[in-house]
Amino acid sequence: MRIKINKYCILLPILLWATGLRAQDDAIGKFFGKYIEDSRFTVVSVSPKMFRLLAKVNWDTIPADLKQTVTKLKSLRILSTESTPRQFYKEALSRIDMKEYEELITVRNKNENVHFVVKEEGGVIHELLMIAVDEDDFTLMSFVGDIDLDKMSRLSSSMSIKGMENLKNVKRKK
Amino acid sequence: MEKIRIAGLLEKYWQAETTVDEEKVLAAYFRQPVIPPEWEAYRQLFTYYEAESRLGVGEDFDKKVLQRIGMSETVAGSGTVMRPLIRRAPWWAAAAVILLSLGAALLMDRPNPHDRPGTPSSTEISATTIKDTYDDPQEALAAIRKALFKASSKINQGKTITKKEMGRMKDSWQMAVNY
Numbered sequence: 449m450r451i452k453i454n455k456y457c458i459l460l461p462i463l464l465w466a467t468g469l470r471a472q473d474d475a476i477g478k479f480f481g482k483y484i485e486d487s488r489f490t491v492v493s494v495s496p497k498m499f500r501l502l503a504k505v506n507w508d509t510i511p512a513d514l515k516q517t518v519t520k521l522k523s524l525r526i527l528s529t530e531s532t533p534r535q536f537y538k539e540a541l542s543r544i545d546m547k548e549y550e551e552l553i554t555v556r557n558k559n560e561n562v563h564f565v566v567k568e569e570g571g572v573i574h575e576l577l578m579i580a581v582d583e584d585d586f587t588l589m590s591f592v593g594d595i596d597l598d599k600m601s602r603l604s605s606s607m608s609i610k611g612m613e614n615l616k617n618v619k620r621k622k
Numbered sequence: 623m624e625k626i627r628i629a630g631l632l633e634k635y636w637q638a639e640t641t642v643d644e645e646k647v648l649a650a651y652f653r654q655p656v657i658p659p660e661w662e663a664y665r666q667l668f669t670y671y672e673a674e675s676r677l678g679v680g681e682d683f684d685k686k687v688l689q690r691i692g693m694s695e696t697v698a699g700s701g702t703v704m705r706p707l708i709r710r711a712p713w714w715a716a717a718a719v720i721l722l723s724l725g726a727a728l729l730m731d732r733p734n735p736h737d738r739p740g741t742p743s744s745t746e747i748s749a750t751t752i753k754d755t756y757d758d759p760q761e762a763l764a765a766i767r768k769a770l771f772k773a774s775s776k777i778n779q780g781k782t783i784t785k786k787e788m789g790r791m792k793d794s795w796q797m798a799v800n801y
Contacts, residue, residue, distance in 0.1 A: 492769070493755045494762045501759045502766075510763075517770060524766055553780035562776045578773050589769055601781065604774035 474590040475567075475577045476525045479543040483527060492526040499523065499593075513602055521593035533586035537561065540579050540588060549577065552597075559583055566595075573597065624651075625658065632664070 476484070483489045499522060507515055529536060541563070549565040556562075560582040567575040573595040580587045628651050634640045635648060651657070652668040680686075756762040 491755065492765055493753055494766055495754045498754050498756065498759060498762045502763055505759045505763050510767075514767060514770065518763070518766055521766070524769055526769060553777060555776060555780045555783060562780070564773075564777065564780070576773065578776060580776065589773060591769075591773065597777070600770065600774050601777045602774075604771050604778055 474523065474525055474575055474592045475544060475549070475565075476527050476588055476590045479540070479545075480527055480588060483529075488531045489527050489529045492524070494524040496522045513599055517596065517599050517603065520596070521591055523590075523592045525590045525592075526587065527589075528585055528587040530585045533581050533584065536586040537579065537581035540586070544577070544579070549575075552576075576600075628661075632661075 484491055499518075502518065544565065546565075549567055551563065552566045553564040554562070561580070563579040565577050565579070566573045567577075574592065576591045576595050576597075578587070578589040580589070628648065631640060631644050631648055634644065640648070649668045649672050652661075652665045653672070657665060754762075756765060
């Protein structure tokens with residue numbers, strides 16, 4: 449009896465570990481694997497191997513914020529299509545398992561819908577998935593790695609804040 | 623004299639107050655051939671306990687059991703044949719389970735054509751399933767940069783809308799307070 453229990457004690461963690469390995473796949477691989485080979489879709493993939501090779505690139509001209517964000521990423525995958533974007537958007541929303549992913553930001557305009565969902569574990573975001581659709585195309589974008597949302601949002605806000613400040617100055621001058 | 627002592631012990635015995643040693647004395651007393659006739663009835667009681675405690679497994683017990691479960695003595699006689707492998711070498715069993723699980727995990731991964739054999743660590747699993755679009759790191763970085771900016775600007779779009787809405791709410795709240 450004691451031996452039987454031992455056997456299961458060993459077997460169970462191994463099975464869990466094995467399924468854990470499978471769970472490393474990003475959302476695109478999990479829910480849209482079949483579209484990766486589909487000719488209607490444009491695919492951009494940057495593998496973890498390539499992310500490691502990025503170390504060889506000349507980083508001098510690259511802003512520090514961007515560098516810090518990029519070095520913490522492990523993989524990037526983009527899937528986009530121009531054919532029946534709305535339909536694929538609906539499919540994406542229904543396919544993504546919301547038990548695993550948490551809704552982060554939703555932007556809804558007249559002609560554009562954007563969802564950001566994240567996979568979070570212990571306060572750390574491991575995957576950020578963007579699901580975006582407008583009149584012309586549908587885009588799925590998945591970042592896997594250690595993701596700092598604040599830093600990420602600063603990447604583009606540094607530009608837009610400069611623009612905003614200019615606007616303020618214009619007002620003051622008047 | 624002896625009789626008085628035994629009578630006392632018996633009295634204690636009926637009250638269930640005797641010690642183990644005292645009970646042994648009683649049992650020894652009742653084993654002797656001659657005891658007072660009024661206690662003859664108790665003889666059986668004490669000798670019965672004695673006899674029962676000495677009872678063991680008979681020599682032909684194994685044989686009987688084996689016959690009942692339909693196995694011949696010759697098979698059981700060789701001993702090791704009957705014992706399961708696990709009880710002989712539990713660590714072999716554990717090792718076998720680990721190997722089997724690993725094999726199963728590798729087999730599950732196998733159907734993916736992009737898989738490289740011998741996946742080293744968990745963080746590199748997705749590496750085996752992602753086919754690179756770019757061969758040049760410089761191009762890859764440009765694509766990553768573009769993607770990051772796109773995601774970043776969309777996040778900010780969401781944030782600014784939220785801020786605007788919050789601002790509006792604050793305004794109307796203040797208007798309501800001022801009234």
